[in-house]
Amino acid sequence: MNVLKQGALFVRANLWIVPLVGVLVWVLFRFLDPAPPRHIAMVTGGEGGGYHQFGLALKERLAEDGLTLELHATRGSMDNLERLTADSPDVQLGLVQSGTTRLLERADLKKLEGLAALYHEPLWLFQRTGLQIERLSDLAGKRVAVGSEGSGTWAVVGSLFEARGDASRLQNLDGGNWQKLPGDAASEALEKGELDAAFFVLPADNERIAMLIANPNLELVSLVQARAYAARLTFLDHLTLTEGLLDIAGNVPRQDVELLSPVATLIANQTLHPALTSLVLEAAREVLSKGNLLDPAGAFPAAKPLELTLTGEADYYHRRGVPFLQRYLPFWIASIVDRYVVLLIPFIAIMVPLVRSMGPIYSWRMRARVFRWYAQLREVDKLIHQGNIQAEIEAQIERLHRLQDELTRVDVPLSYAHELYSLHLHVRYMINRLESMRTGAQESGSDDALE
Incomplete structure:
Protein backbone atom coordinates (compact mmCIF):
# COMPACT_ATOMS: atom_id res chain seq x y z
CA MET A 1 0.00 0.00 0.00
CA LEU A 32 -15.83 35.94 22.85
CA ASP A 33 -16.34 39.66 23.53
CA PRO A 34 -17.71 41.51 20.51
CA ALA A 35 -15.44 43.89 18.65
CA PRO A 36 -15.16 47.36 20.24
CA PRO A 37 -17.71 49.88 18.93
CA ARG A 38 -16.56 52.93 16.99
CA HIS A 39 -19.04 55.24 18.70
CA ILE A 40 -19.44 56.00 22.42
CA ALA A 41 -21.15 58.75 24.40
CA MET A 42 -20.01 60.81 27.39
CA VAL A 43 -21.75 63.20 29.77
CA THR A 44 -19.74 66.31 30.60
CA GLY A 45 -21.21 69.44 32.19
CA GLY A 46 -22.56 72.80 31.18
CA GLU A 47 -21.49 74.07 27.78
CA GLY A 48 -18.59 76.46 28.26
CA GLY A 49 -17.61 74.80 31.53
CA GLY A 50 -14.34 73.03 32.21
CA TYR A 51 -15.78 69.53 31.87
CA HIS A 52 -17.32 70.28 28.50
CA GLN A 53 -14.14 71.93 27.24
CA PHE A 54 -12.16 68.84 28.21
CA GLY A 55 -14.78 66.68 26.48
CA LEU A 56 -14.38 68.67 23.26
CA ALA A 57 -10.59 68.24 23.33
CA LEU A 58 -10.94 64.52 24.02
CA LYS A 59 -13.47 64.16 21.22
CA GLU A 60 -11.09 65.76 18.73
CA ARG A 61 -8.20 63.55 19.82
CA LEU A 62 -10.23 60.31 19.69
CA ALA A 63 -11.45 61.17 16.19
CA GLU A 64 -7.83 60.79 15.04
CA ASP A 65 -8.00 57.16 16.18
CA GLY A 66 -11.30 56.51 14.41
CA LEU A 67 -13.47 56.62 17.53
CA THR A 68 -16.47 58.96 17.58
CA LEU A 69 -17.17 60.51 20.99
CA GLU A 70 -20.66 61.95 21.38
CA LEU A 71 -20.88 64.64 24.08
CA HIS A 72 -23.95 65.32 26.22
CA ALA A 73 -23.99 68.63 28.10
CA THR A 74 -25.54 68.41 31.58
CA ARG A 75 -25.95 70.45 34.74
CA GLY A 76 -22.98 68.79 36.41
CA SER A 77 -21.72 65.81 38.36
CA MET A 78 -25.01 64.64 39.89
CA ASP A 79 -26.76 64.74 36.51
CA ASN A 80 -23.87 62.75 35.07
CA LEU A 81 -24.12 60.12 37.79
CA GLU A 82 -27.85 59.82 37.23
CA ARG A 83 -27.36 59.30 33.48
CA LEU A 84 -24.61 56.72 34.00
CA THR A 85 -26.58 54.67 36.54
CA ALA A 86 -29.89 54.65 34.66
CA ASP A 87 -31.48 51.25 34.02
CA SER A 88 -30.79 51.57 30.30
CA PRO A 89 -27.99 54.14 30.06
CA ASP A 90 -27.46 55.96 26.77
CA VAL A 91 -23.91 56.98 27.74
CA GLN A 92 -20.79 55.00 28.66
CA LEU A 93 -18.45 57.66 30.08
CA GLY A 94 -18.85 60.61 32.39
CA LEU A 95 -16.93 63.39 34.11
CA VAL A 96 -17.67 63.85 37.80
CA GLN A 97 -16.07 65.62 40.70
CA SER A 98 -14.49 63.38 43.30
CA GLY A 99 -16.59 63.32 46.46
CA THR A 100 -19.94 63.31 44.64
CA THR A 101 -20.34 59.52 44.44
CA ARG A 102 -20.80 59.46 48.23
CA LEU A 103 -24.31 60.75 47.56
CA LEU A 104 -25.28 57.64 45.56
CA GLU A 105 -27.11 54.56 46.80
CA ARG A 106 -25.03 51.38 47.14
CA ALA A 107 -26.88 49.71 44.25
CA ASP A 108 -25.98 52.59 41.92
CA LEU A 109 -22.36 52.61 43.05
CA LYS A 110 -21.99 49.00 41.92
CA LYS A 111 -22.81 50.07 38.36
CA LEU A 112 -19.80 52.41 38.16
CA GLU A 113 -16.05 51.98 37.87
CA GLY A 114 -13.21 54.46 37.84
CA LEU A 115 -10.90 55.17 34.92
CA ALA A 116 -8.74 58.10 36.01
CA ALA A 117 -8.32 61.31 37.94
CA LEU A 118 -7.89 64.11 35.37
CA TYR A 119 -7.05 67.43 37.01
CA HIS A 120 -7.45 69.32 40.27
CA GLU A 121 -10.52 71.43 40.99
CA PRO A 122 -9.66 73.22 44.23
CA LEU A 123 -12.18 73.99 46.95
CA TRP A 124 -11.99 77.77 47.34
CA LEU A 125 -13.26 79.46 50.46
CA PHE A 126 -13.58 83.25 50.15
CA GLN A 127 -14.34 85.52 53.09
CA ARG A 128 -15.09 89.17 53.62
CA THR A 129 -11.82 90.98 54.38
CA GLY A 130 -10.90 91.05 58.06
CA LEU A 131 -13.00 88.08 59.29
CA GLN A 132 -9.85 86.02 59.95
CA ILE A 133 -11.38 82.62 59.11
CA GLU A 134 -8.74 79.88 59.32
CA ARG A 135 -10.71 76.75 60.32
CA LEU A 136 -14.14 75.38 59.48
CA SER A 137 -15.14 75.99 63.09
CA ASP A 138 -14.64 79.72 62.46
CA LEU A 139 -17.69 79.64 60.15
CA ALA A 140 -20.11 79.07 63.03
CA GLY A 141 -22.70 81.86 63.19
CA LYS A 142 -21.56 83.43 59.90
CA ARG A 143 -23.52 83.77 56.65
CA VAL A 144 -22.04 81.14 54.33
CA ALA A 145 -22.92 79.75 50.91
CA VAL A 146 -22.24 76.00 50.84
CA GLY A 147 -23.21 75.21 47.23
CA SER A 148 -26.54 74.11 45.85
CA GLU A 149 -27.84 70.82 47.23
CA GLY A 150 -26.57 67.88 45.20
CA SER A 151 -23.77 69.92 43.64
CA GLY A 152 -20.09 69.03 43.79
CA THR A 153 -19.45 71.89 46.20
CA TRP A 154 -22.20 70.64 48.51
CA ALA A 155 -20.76 67.10 48.45
CA VAL A 156 -17.22 68.19 49.35
CA VAL A 157 -18.27 70.63 52.07
CA GLY A 158 -20.53 67.93 53.53
CA SER A 159 -17.59 65.49 53.60
CA LEU A 160 -15.45 68.02 55.47
CA PHE A 161 -18.02 68.54 58.19
CA GLU A 162 -18.58 64.80 58.48
CA ALA A 163 -14.81 64.32 58.90
CA ARG A 164 -14.79 66.73 61.83
CA GLY A 165 -17.88 65.08 63.38
CA ASP A 166 -20.12 68.08 62.77
CA ALA A 167 -22.40 66.89 59.95
CA SER A 168 -25.51 68.20 61.74
CA ARG A 169 -24.31 71.77 61.28
CA LEU A 170 -24.53 71.47 57.48
CA GLN A 171 -27.81 69.53 57.66
CA ASN A 172 -29.36 72.25 59.79
CA LEU A 173 -27.60 74.98 57.79
CA ASP A 174 -26.24 76.41 61.05
CA GLY A 175 -29.57 77.68 62.27
CA GLY A 176 -30.46 79.40 59.00
CA ASN A 177 -27.20 81.33 58.49
CA TRP A 178 -25.96 79.00 55.76
CA GLN A 179 -27.48 79.04 52.33
CA LYS A 180 -27.64 76.51 49.49
CA LEU A 181 -26.67 78.73 46.56
CA PRO A 182 -25.19 77.91 43.12
CA GLY A 183 -21.86 79.47 42.20
CA ASP A 184 -23.13 82.56 40.34
CA ALA A 185 -25.60 83.50 43.05
CA ALA A 186 -23.05 82.88 45.81
CA SER A 187 -20.37 85.07 44.22
CA GLU A 188 -22.86 87.87 43.61
CA ALA A 189 -24.16 87.76 47.21
CA LEU A 190 -20.62 87.68 48.56
CA GLU A 191 -19.59 90.75 46.57
CA LYS A 192 -22.70 92.61 47.70
CA GLY A 193 -21.92 91.91 51.34
CA GLU A 194 -24.95 89.63 51.79
CA LEU A 195 -22.63 86.76 52.75
CA ASP A 196 -19.58 86.51 54.99
CA ALA A 197 -18.04 83.56 53.16
CA ALA A 198 -18.71 81.18 50.29
CA PHE A 199 -17.38 77.85 49.02
CA PHE A 200 -16.63 77.20 45.35
CA VAL A 201 -15.20 74.20 43.49
CA LEU A 202 -13.62 75.50 40.29
CA PRO A 203 -10.37 75.19 38.28
CA ALA A 204 -7.65 77.71 39.04
CA ASP A 205 -8.04 79.43 35.65
CA ASN A 206 -11.80 79.98 36.04
CA GLU A 207 -12.96 83.56 35.43
CA ARG A 208 -15.08 83.60 38.60
CA ILE A 209 -12.04 82.80 40.73
CA ALA A 210 -10.02 85.55 39.05
CA MET A 211 -12.85 88.02 39.68
CA LEU A 212 -13.18 87.12 43.36
CA ILE A 213 -9.43 87.28 43.97
CA ALA A 214 -9.28 90.69 42.31
CA ASN A 215 -11.99 92.05 44.64
CA PRO A 216 -10.25 94.08 47.42
CA ASN A 217 -13.14 93.38 49.80
CA LEU A 218 -12.60 89.61 49.65
CA GLU A 219 -9.83 87.31 50.83
CA LEU A 220 -8.98 83.72 50.00
CA VAL A 221 -8.99 81.56 53.14
CA SER A 222 -5.94 79.40 53.85
CA LEU A 223 -7.18 76.38 55.83
CA VAL A 224 -4.62 75.55 58.50
CA GLN A 225 -5.96 71.98 58.82
CA ALA A 226 -5.92 71.24 55.07
CA ARG A 227 -3.36 68.44 55.41
CA ALA A 228 -5.37 66.73 58.14
CA TYR A 229 -8.56 66.73 56.06
CA ALA A 230 -6.70 65.42 53.00
CA ALA A 231 -5.30 62.55 55.10
CA ARG A 232 -8.80 61.53 56.20
CA LEU A 233 -10.64 62.06 52.90
CA THR A 234 -8.85 60.07 50.20
CA PHE A 235 -10.68 61.76 47.32
CA LEU A 236 -9.11 65.11 48.27
CA ASP A 237 -5.55 66.36 47.77
CA HIS A 238 -3.73 69.01 49.74
CA LEU A 239 -2.42 71.84 47.56
CA THR A 240 -0.32 74.86 48.32
CA LEU A 241 -1.14 77.90 46.23
CA THR A 242 2.25 79.59 46.31
CA GLU A 243 2.70 83.34 46.57
CA GLY A 244 2.21 85.06 43.20
CA LEU A 245 1.14 81.87 41.40
CA LEU A 246 -2.07 83.32 39.96
CA ASP A 247 -0.58 86.69 39.06
CA ILE A 248 3.16 87.23 39.40
CA ALA A 249 3.06 90.95 38.57
CA GLY A 250 0.26 91.62 41.04
CA ASN A 251 1.67 89.10 43.55
CA VAL A 252 -1.62 87.17 43.78
CA PRO A 253 -1.94 85.57 46.23
CA ARG A 254 0.21 87.70 48.55
CA GLN A 255 1.23 84.67 50.62
CA ASP A 256 1.06 80.89 50.38
CA VAL A 257 -2.49 79.54 50.67
CA GLU A 258 -3.34 76.02 51.86
CA LEU A 259 -6.16 74.48 49.84
CA LEU A 260 -8.06 71.24 49.62
CA SER A 261 -8.79 69.96 46.16
CA PRO A 262 -11.11 67.33 44.75
CA VAL A 263 -10.31 66.20 41.22
CA ALA A 264 -12.24 65.89 38.01
CA THR A 265 -12.57 62.16 37.43
CA LEU A 266 -13.38 60.08 34.40
CA ILE A 267 -15.70 57.19 35.23
CA ALA A 268 -17.58 54.55 33.26
CA ASN A 269 -20.53 52.24 33.62
CA GLN A 270 -20.65 48.58 32.65
CA THR A 271 -21.66 49.31 29.05
CA LEU A 272 -18.20 50.61 28.11
CA HIS A 273 -16.30 48.04 26.05
CA PRO A 274 -13.17 47.18 28.09
CA ALA A 275 -10.86 47.38 25.07
CA LEU A 276 -11.64 51.10 24.65
CA THR A 277 -10.27 51.98 28.09
CA SER A 278 -6.64 52.27 27.05
CA LEU A 279 -7.57 54.21 23.91
CA VAL A 280 -9.57 56.78 25.90
CA LEU A 281 -6.95 57.11 28.64
CA GLU A 282 -4.10 57.53 26.16
CA ALA A 283 -6.09 60.27 24.41
CA ALA A 284 -6.74 61.93 27.78
CA ARG A 285 -3.02 61.78 28.56
CA GLU A 286 -2.23 63.68 25.37
CA VAL A 287 -4.96 66.26 26.03
CA LEU A 288 -3.59 66.89 29.55
CA SER A 289 0.08 66.56 28.66
CA LYS A 290 0.93 70.24 29.18
CA GLY A 291 -0.57 70.43 32.66
CA ASN A 292 -1.69 73.75 34.21
CA LEU A 293 -0.85 76.09 37.08
CA LEU A 294 -1.66 73.47 39.70
CA ASP A 295 -0.87 70.26 37.81
CA PRO A 296 2.65 69.67 36.45
CA ALA A 297 3.01 68.26 32.95
CA GLY A 298 2.53 64.49 32.89
CA ALA A 299 0.86 64.28 36.30
CA PHE A 300 -2.53 63.27 34.89
CA PRO A 301 -4.40 61.11 34.09
CA ALA A 302 -3.64 59.29 37.34
CA ALA A 303 -4.99 56.40 39.38
CA LYS A 304 -5.45 58.56 42.50
CA PRO A 305 -7.29 60.17 44.11
CA LEU A 306 -10.39 58.15 43.18
CA GLU A 307 -13.39 56.92 45.13
CA LEU A 308 -14.40 54.21 42.69
CA THR A 309 -12.47 51.00 42.05
CA LEU A 310 -10.45 51.07 38.87
CA THR A 311 -11.39 48.73 36.06
CA GLY A 312 -8.83 46.01 35.36
CA GLU A 313 -7.91 47.70 32.08
CA ALA A 314 -7.52 51.12 33.72
CA ASP A 315 -5.36 49.66 36.49
CA TYR A 316 -3.11 48.03 33.87
CA TYR A 317 -2.82 51.31 31.95
CA HIS A 318 -1.81 53.33 35.02
CA ARG A 319 0.82 50.76 36.00
CA ARG A 320 2.25 49.79 32.60
CA GLY A 321 0.86 52.12 29.95
CA VAL A 322 -0.91 50.99 26.79
CA PRO A 323 -1.07 47.23 26.13
CA PHE A 324 1.92 45.74 24.29
CA LEU A 325 0.29 45.32 20.86
CA GLN A 326 -1.06 48.88 20.83
CA ARG A 327 2.47 50.22 21.09
CA TYR A 328 3.30 48.87 17.64
CA LEU A 329 -0.04 48.49 15.85
CA PRO A 330 -3.02 50.79 15.23
CA PHE A 331 -5.63 50.31 17.97
CA TRP A 332 -8.24 48.56 15.85
CA ILE A 333 -5.76 46.06 14.42
CA ALA A 334 -4.24 45.46 17.86
CA SER A 335 -7.72 44.90 19.27
CA ILE A 336 -8.52 42.25 16.66
CA VAL A 337 -5.20 40.47 17.21
CA ASP A 338 -5.64 40.61 20.96
CA ALA A 368 -10.30 -3.18 14.54
CA ARG A 369 -10.49 -3.98 10.83
CA VAL A 370 -8.48 -7.12 11.59
CA PHE A 371 -9.50 -8.05 15.10
CA ARG A 372 -13.25 -7.99 14.47
CA TRP A 373 -12.81 -11.23 12.48
CA TYR A 374 -11.52 -13.00 15.55
CA ALA A 375 -15.07 -12.98 16.88
CA GLN A 376 -15.93 -15.77 14.41
CA LEU A 377 -12.98 -17.84 15.58
CA ARG A 378 -14.10 -17.39 19.19
CA GLU A 379 -17.55 -18.66 18.30
CA VAL A 380 -16.05 -21.84 16.80
CA ASP A 381 -13.90 -22.28 19.91
CA LYS A 382 -16.99 -22.08 22.13
CA LEU A 383 -18.82 -24.70 20.06
CA ILE A 384 -15.84 -27.04 20.34
CA HIS A 385 -15.54 -26.62 24.11
CA GLN A 386 -19.29 -27.05 24.59
CA GLY A 387 -19.29 -30.25 22.48
CA ASN A 388 -21.75 -28.84 19.93
CA ILE A 389 -19.40 -28.53 16.99
CA GLN A 390 -20.36 -31.80 15.24
CA ALA A 391 -23.83 -30.56 14.42
CA GLU A 392 -22.40 -27.46 12.70
CA ILE A 393 -18.99 -28.55 11.55
CA GLU A 394 -19.75 -28.34 7.81
CA ALA A 395 -21.40 -24.94 8.13
CA GLN A 396 -18.50 -23.54 10.18
CA ILE A 397 -15.87 -24.90 7.75
CA GLU A 398 -17.70 -23.23 4.88
CA ARG A 399 -18.05 -20.02 6.88
CA LEU A 400 -14.30 -19.97 7.61
CA HIS A 401 -13.47 -20.49 3.95
CA ARG A 402 -15.62 -17.46 3.11
CA LEU A 403 -13.81 -15.51 5.81
CA GLN A 404 -10.48 -16.53 4.32
CA ASP A 405 -11.56 -15.27 0.91
CA GLU A 406 -12.80 -12.02 2.41
CA LEU A 407 -9.50 -11.44 4.23
CA THR A 408 -7.67 -11.40 0.92
CA ARG A 409 -9.59 -8.23 0.07
CA VAL A 410 -8.99 -6.42 3.39
CA ASP A 411 -6.79 -3.32 2.89
CA VAL A 412 -4.58 -2.18 5.81
CA PRO A 413 -1.34 -0.15 5.98
CA LEU A 414 1.92 -2.11 5.80
CA SER A 415 2.61 -1.33 9.46
CA TYR A 416 -0.48 -3.42 10.38
CA ALA A 417 0.05 -6.22 7.78
CA HIS A 418 1.57 -8.59 10.34
CA GLU A 419 -1.73 -8.61 12.24
CA LEU A 420 -3.64 -9.41 9.06
CA TYR A 421 -1.31 -12.26 8.19
CA SER A 422 -1.53 -13.59 11.75
CA LEU A 423 -5.30 -13.70 11.30
CA HIS A 424 -4.81 -15.64 8.02
CA LEU A 425 -2.76 -18.23 9.89
CA HIS A 426 -5.31 -18.50 12.69
CA VAL A 427 -8.18 -18.97 10.24
CA ARG A 428 -6.18 -21.62 8.39
CA TYR A 429 -5.41 -23.30 11.71
CA MET A 430 -9.10 -23.39 12.66
CA ILE A 431 -10.09 -24.77 9.23
CA ASN A 432 -7.50 -27.52 9.53
CA ARG A 433 -8.69 -28.32 13.03
CA LEU A 434 -12.32 -28.62 11.98
CA GLU A 435 -11.42 -30.70 8.95
CA SER A 436 -9.43 -33.06 11.17
CA MET A 437 -12.40 -33.35 13.52
CA ARG A 438 -14.69 -34.04 10.55
CA THR A 439 -12.35 -36.77 9.22
CA GLY A 440 -12.10 -38.38 12.65
CA ALA A 441 -15.86 -38.44 12.99
CA GLN A 442 -16.28 -39.99 9.55
CA GLU A 443 -13.74 -42.74 10.29
CA SER A 444 -15.42 -43.50 13.58
CA GLY A 445 -18.73 -43.80 11.76
CA SER A 446 -17.24 -46.24 9.22
CA ASP A 447 -15.84 -48.49 11.96
CA ASP A 448 -19.23 -48.65 13.63
CA ALA A 449 -20.81 -49.67 10.29
CA LEU A 450 -18.28 -52.53 9.79
CA GLU A 451 -18.98 -53.95 13.21
Missing part, protein backbone atom coordinates in the same frame (compact mmCIF):
# COMPACT_ATOMS: atom_id res chain seq x y z
CA ASN A 2 1.49 3.33 -1.00
CA VAL A 3 1.83 6.46 1.11
CA LEU A 4 -1.19 8.17 -0.46
CA LYS A 5 -3.43 5.25 0.42
CA GLN A 6 -2.18 5.25 3.98
CA GLY A 7 -2.81 8.99 4.17
CA ALA A 8 -6.35 8.55 2.87
CA LEU A 9 -7.00 5.85 5.47
CA PHE A 10 -5.65 8.11 8.22
CA VAL A 11 -7.92 10.98 7.15
CA ARG A 12 -11.00 8.77 6.95
CA ALA A 13 -10.26 7.31 10.37
CA ASN A 14 -10.18 10.81 11.92
CA LEU A 15 -13.00 12.60 10.11
CA TRP A 16 -14.80 12.78 13.46
CA ILE A 17 -12.55 15.67 14.44
CA VAL A 18 -13.93 18.00 11.73
CA PRO A 19 -17.45 18.53 13.22
CA LEU A 20 -15.93 18.63 16.69
CA VAL A 21 -13.58 21.47 15.70
CA GLY A 22 -16.51 23.28 14.08
CA VAL A 23 -18.55 23.10 17.29
CA LEU A 24 -15.52 24.22 19.34
CA VAL A 25 -14.88 27.26 17.14
CA TRP A 26 -18.57 28.23 17.29
CA VAL A 27 -18.62 28.02 21.09
CA LEU A 28 -15.47 30.11 21.44
CA PHE A 29 -16.74 32.78 19.04
CA ARG A 30 -20.13 32.74 20.78
CA PHE A 31 -18.63 33.68 24.12
CA ARG A 339 -9.14 39.15 20.81
CA TYR A 340 -8.07 36.28 18.58
CA VAL A 341 -5.01 35.54 20.69
CA VAL A 342 -7.39 35.17 23.62
CA LEU A 343 -9.48 32.86 21.42
CA LEU A 344 -6.43 30.89 20.28
CA ILE A 345 -5.23 29.96 23.77
CA PRO A 346 -8.27 27.86 24.80
CA PHE A 347 -8.51 26.53 21.25
CA ILE A 348 -4.95 25.21 21.42
CA ALA A 349 -5.49 23.88 24.94
CA ILE A 350 -8.40 21.79 23.70
CA MET A 351 -6.97 20.82 20.33
CA VAL A 352 -3.61 19.50 21.59
CA PRO A 353 -5.09 16.44 23.37
CA LEU A 354 -7.51 15.91 20.48
CA VAL A 355 -4.70 15.88 17.93
CA ARG A 356 -2.68 13.58 20.14
CA SER A 357 -5.62 11.18 20.21
CA MET A 358 -5.74 10.96 16.40
CA GLY A 359 -2.80 8.52 16.21
CA PRO A 360 -4.15 6.07 18.83
CA ILE A 361 -7.63 6.26 17.33
CA TYR A 362 -6.23 5.57 13.85
CA SER A 363 -4.25 2.62 15.26
CA TRP A 364 -7.37 1.29 16.98
CA ARG A 365 -9.43 1.64 13.80
CA MET A 366 -6.85 -0.22 11.73
CA ARG A 367 -6.53 -3.03 14.25
